[in-house]
Amino acid sequence: MAEAIKKEHPSCCVELHELTTKGDRILDAPLAKIGGKGLFTKELEQAMLDDAVDLAVHSLKDMPTEVPDGLVIGAITTRLDPGDAFVSAHYAAVEDLPVGARVGTSSLRRRAQLLAVRPDLTICDLRGNVNTRLAKLDAGEFDAIVLAAAGLKRLGFERRIRTILPRSVMLPAVGQGALAIECRAGDAAILSAIEFLRDAGMTTAAQAERAFLRRVEGGCQIPVGVYAEVDANGQISIDAMIASVDGQRICRSDAHGAGEQAEALGTALAEELLDAGGREILKEIGITA
């Protein structure tokens, strides 16, 4: 990212400040148990409010739906790959896994959707950075793991991907695969310097996906999936689901309309799913929506 900005603005001096967040540091507990919003974003946001850095690059999916006062998402990039990848030494796809196979994954969303199609699987918690997760698979702890395709691709592990799970089985997390560039709200110089990174279609899709998430009050800690896409005519399609953690119940639906209606469509789809059983599911895991 620093390289891309430097290339676009040769006269700018771009300095990289690497910060670690609570989400990077606590690697021995499932994200759902660490809890709290902004696990991967807070430290970076504080650095911007303190004027220590001018912008922060996040995975959009790590960003809470509410941005702190004084900060904005200045640009959302093209989605690298929204999907979830199946990685395994011995099996080519989920349907090839033997009965009771051990699958490692870090998220309730993946757990629920895997169990919906294969209730026999043993889903095991798996956290850590991508290298650690692949090392645990290679050490034989699991028959397969499922993790974001974008994370694997960005870190050069694309060849480890056996299949991308189809969206009919696995809806991604809100914003998965896109990056969000956050900066101070009034910083006109930075806002215009990062404008070139902005993907118009993805920005609209993110509005719908984040409106959906805002309405169901979830983060990547709850079994919720959503995927929105804008076509060449500016029409948006949204697919979303709310699942029980055991995958036994999945409320799923879709919505279509003009891109200008992205937020309203996302919110309405959330309400439809909450009314169709989603509210009850979230209540069971302690969330009132």
Ligand SMILES: NCc1[nH]cc(CCC(=O)O)c1CC(=O)O
């Ligand atoms: N929950 C952690 C996280 N946040 C962003 C990514 C990479 C994918 C992306 O940038 O959307 C990952 C890893 C994963 O889910 O496997």
